[in-house]
Amino acid sequence: MTPEDLNFEGMQLAEAQAKATTMLKTLKKVKASKLNNLVRDIERARTTREVQRIMWYTHLASEGLRVSGSQWETLHRGI
Numbered sequence: 001m002t003p004e005d006l007n008f009e010g011m012q013l014a015e016a017q018a019k020a021t022t023m024l025k026t027l028k029k030v031k032a033s034k035l036n037n038l039v040r041d042i043e044r045a046r047t048t049r050e051v052q053r054i055m056w057y058t059h060l061a062s063e064g065l066r067v068s069g070s071q072w073e074t075l076h077r078g079i
Contacts, residue, residue, distance in 0.1 A: 006052060006055050006056055009048065013051070020051050023055065041054050
């Protein structure tokens with residue numbers, strides 16, 4: 001996953017959700033339970049921008065740039 005892949009603007013919500021889910025399933029070293037939590041969050045997203053936000057948080061966390069103690073980090077620790 002690269003920053004260039006994380007642009008979902010101009011997409012319909014269903015299209016953005018499908019792309020994000022496909023991208024998440026290519027991640028290695030992620031426990032199945034954590035992956036399921038992310039996919040659930042993507043499926044519950046109400047806007048394309050929210051899908052994009054989740055994917056950016058995931059990308060930053062995978063690079064070691066997470067915010068310690070945040071609610072997102074607590075829920076998705078181990079990505």
